[in-house]
Amino acid sequence: MLLDIEHLTVRLPGTARPVLTDVTLRVASGEVVGLVGESGSGKSTTANAALRLLPGDATATGRITVDGTDVLSLTGDALRAHRSRTVAMVHQDPRSALNPVRRVGDFLTERLRGAGLDQRAARARAVELLAAVGLSDPERRVRQRPHELSGGMLQRVVIAGALAAEPRLLLADEATSALDVTTQAEILALLRSLRTSGGDRTPGMLFITHDLQLAAAYCDRVYVMYAGRVVEEGSADDLFARPRHPYTRGLLDCSPTLDTETREIRPIPGRPPSLADAFTGCEFAARCPWAEAACETWRPEPVALDGGGTAACRRLPVTGAATATATDTDTVTVTEGSVR
């Protein structure tokens, strides 16, 4: 297993609940794994944990291994080597990821220098990388400043920087969210093409997004996070066709689709919990249409589903039944009405 996060719990001082609670997540070589959730659900913290980039006063329990290396115990040069060679991150906003006063080429060469190239070789490789991510006129681009390039071009530069050291694991943290739709499609296609290029050393990718539809369409497997906990995990097709956890269902109901005539857009009631909210039971109970009194005290734990995957919900038989009838949209409304 390439990335293996086991029972990771991260606490910050002064907060009522952990930032991450008992997160277990795996990414295999060559696999694209989606991580979906609302803002503040702990998606980015999970990705940062794989780089051991947690706030200085955070305490983490559990285990993170990348390619067999225990990440949480890394320090000093070993940690730098891990960040520069094994794992690379593509950030959400390319404009703030590059130093505005330095040249685009410097962004790449400083990473290549870290991977052991000399200045001349690094410069040549930077031009190659920019060409590889589909930037036109790469010779000129390396001498330009970030403010002279568009957002999509900059995201290509950032991806080129992430590829500079040929990492084993790519973390894409909302990598396309700040881009317009056509650019988004180009970047997605670019990220996808990287998987087919590597051969034996094909990198795995953790694709973080708030867009469940995108994750379902783009990834092999998807994890759904809510309030720092993985609430459902499964293959992208299953998750999209038969969402089992009420939150996953809620996420799908939130988004408008073309093929519905009768289904209305139903926002999830309430708001995402902040770090100041403490829970005795299921974090989603207050917003859940299927919640019972017992949910308030039930500690969520992953329950294995019969088509593979897990969901952390004690009402699975009921939610599963609701999903089974979801093929006919008219009856969904009836079923939900009766449950409420």
Added chain:
Amino acid sequence: MLARISRRLAGLLATLFAASFVIFAAVYAAPGDPAVFLAGGRDKLTPEKLELVRQQYHLDEPLAEQYGRWLWDGVHLDLGRSFKYSDQVADLLAARLPTTLALVAYATVLFVVIGVGAGVLAAVRRGSWVDSTVVGGTTLAASVPSFVSAIALVALFGVQLGWFPVTGGGEGVGGTLHHLTLPAVSLALGALALISRVTRQAMVDAGAADHVEVARASGLPEREIVRRHVLRNALGPIVTMCGLVMAGMLAGTVVVETAFGISGIGSLLVGAINTHDFPVAQAVLLLMVTGYIVVTTLVDLLHPLLDPRVKERAA
């Protein structure tokens, strides 16, 4: 870029013009009559003699006329003759200026190297004892007036230890450096607190930028991050503040020059004001203002090099 420079140059000339009038009027309005001094003091002074002196030095003309004459001569690089020394003012300045410039340059090197260095150290080790020591030490240094620190330095390094000469300007490069060390140190001490504090704050602000965290996430060595991402981006405020402090020093060497018996333009100005030596006082003040404006203009022109986005906006 050329349009930018010429615009700055026009602004510089306009400022100089305004400053020249203020300087002339201020010296003109200063209490005391230079004619009395020129005539050799109040003893044996007859009104006729006084009138003669006034006519000779054009002191009987109205302010506007005197100012016009002075400005016209000044534009033709004739700053007039000193009342006291009867020498060309330009010669007096030429004799005194190098010492002051050397003193300011020496002090600038000291406060830039030590001040920026201390500020970087404080920012990198924020919240540690290094940080508190830098802030405390530089604040203490700044709260001591330069004439007090000058006396303390002389007492310790000049008299007790005998490492440095106590007065004078020295001969040759080595001698000058040797002689100017104590004055430069006492001049630089006051600037250390400001420079190190500005450096520290600019570094902290620049260090909070997202791209610094991105650089850290990609495993760059911390030294590289501090140098190429934090300090590089913090240079704007640091260079501006260093320029302003250096420009201020050009006009602020009076006390230190007096304390160390250095004959620079600071002590020349004090002497000229005490003896109502109009042309010298005016020329020195104008020179100080010019120095200030030139330094600040240079700093402004430097900014597009530090941050390429500035160039974009100006164009």
